[in-house]
Amino acid sequence: MIIKDFRREFYDVIQHQRVLVLVAFDVDAICACKILQSLFQCDQILYTIVPVSGREELERAFIENSEGIKHVIMINCGANIDIVEELQPEEYIKFYICDSHRPVDVHNVFNAVQIKLLMRSSELSVPEYDEVFRDDDEESDMDSGNDSDESETQSSRKRKKFDDAAIERRMEKRKWEENRNKVLFEYMQFSTYGTSSALLMFELAWKISKDSNDLLWLAIIGVTDQYIHYKTPREKYIEDVMALQSHVSRLNHKDDEDIISINCLKIMYDDELQLTMYRHWSLFDSICHSINMACKFKIWTLKGQKRLHEFLAEMGLPLTQCKQKFASMDSSLKTNIRTMIQENMNKYGLVDEDVILPSFFAQYGFKNKLCATDVTCVTVAILEHVEKGKTPTDSFLKAMDVLSRSNTAAMEKGLELAKRQLQAIITQVQTFLDMHQVISAGPFLYAFMQEGAPDVKLFAHQQCVMRMARFTLEAHCSVSRNKKARNLPLVLGVPLDSEKGTILVIGIPPLSMDDERKNFFGKAFEQAAASTNCRTFHDLFDTFIMEMKSEDRSKFFDALISLLN
Structure with a gap:
């Protein structure tokens, strides 16, 4: 059943209860989990967080941690599985599913007792109940009276009438089943994604007046994660960015800037270059490892490398400047880099969508200015980097930890992991193309x-x-x-x-x-x-x-x- 009022039908219900939170291994889910964790700490709600990578782990985590639990929250997992059938829970256990995976299993949508969906109803296009569920009454229409009082002719006539009705019912049922299979196939045919779970959890925090810049930054990263992993189209991403921008304006508006402590988190909205981690890398390396730019220039070929050198020369950027760390570049070049690229991009077949992305920046202190796309890349790299002798759960906890703004050392290490991941991707893609x-x-x-x-x-x-x-x-x-x-x-x-x-x-x-x-x-x-x-x-x-x-x-x-x- 889809919940309309998250506060009344979800958050108020779990107050003063111990809850189990099952979280998928993706950045959006981690951000949603951290927002929820912050709300639980404010209201002293006892919770257990367990990361799960698939159905088997989901089932095992539920069995191992469900003792004494009446409320289970599932983040980015469970929507496309028949939860009651899969987990066989006790009747008193309620499941609250905040999951961006679509389509949602029809059993979860129409289960009004145990399943509560934390989703936007406008994003769900579910078949009608009567098209997928049917209550069959198999009661016999045969008269239970004594046949000895009836003549043989009456009895055979009645039996024939009953047989005709039974055949008609069977034909009707077969037609309904054929239609059901068709309707379900059309409904389940495509995998898509709905609104970011982190954004939905932030909206809950806002409605209960517990929102903050830190939680808003997590929602921004969740939305960014969906876009850079090709889960949502650009139009949907921009729609979510516009919703987030209103919150950024509200939470970062101050009459007198002098009163803001330098250690406070500040979030700014701006157009960002679609160059992966260029502030923490060299401009040249960033262009070579950014999908849009790399594919436009075909940088894996000698001709492509030559075109890239021409592009940089036309912008007036010396190769020595481009190949050193961005932070060490000449300040006059650094500040005008976006304008230079936009002025020269048309000649090289680049359009705005290849180069510019509306995004957000977070800053605390003088040095720590981070772009949402960079933080997302770092978090993914840490989440998927399992060290020797460590478990995926350890990586999950490290990824949660890197999103805490005080953890700059982990962020630096994560940037190197993210670069290595991108270098491995471009090397492998080049191998695919070279070897046909x-x-x-x-x-x-x-x-x-x-x-x-x-x-x-x-x-x-x-x-x-x-x-x-x-x-x-x-x-x-x-x-x-x-x-x-x-x-x-x-x-x-x-x-x-x-x-x-x-x-x-x-x-x-x-x-x-x-x-x-x-x-x-x-x-x-x-x-x-x-x-x-x-x-x-x-x-x-x-x-x-x-x-x-x-x-x-x-x-x-x-x-x-x-x-x-």
């Missing part, structure tokens, strides 16, 4: 990373493989002579566990569908695996990513090709 490993299978493109490739373990994570798939698709389309390339989706495979012989497979939609960001691979993967009995593992909350046995690869792809044809 992006192949057209007819209805889609596919590429497979070789076993034993450098930094292969970096790509065995959802967010990183998502960005690499997108980079690969854009890079291939920028060099391909096939005009249909932009209309083709991409399937990418990455070695996962050499001992078990498994690979991680992701499917992403074509570039021509960027305005909608609808992904049909979740259903396609399920159907292709079912038709061939391939050993696949659909555990992740993002249904378009799955694990598969390496040996089943060829028969799975044959099935996928025939299905999508």
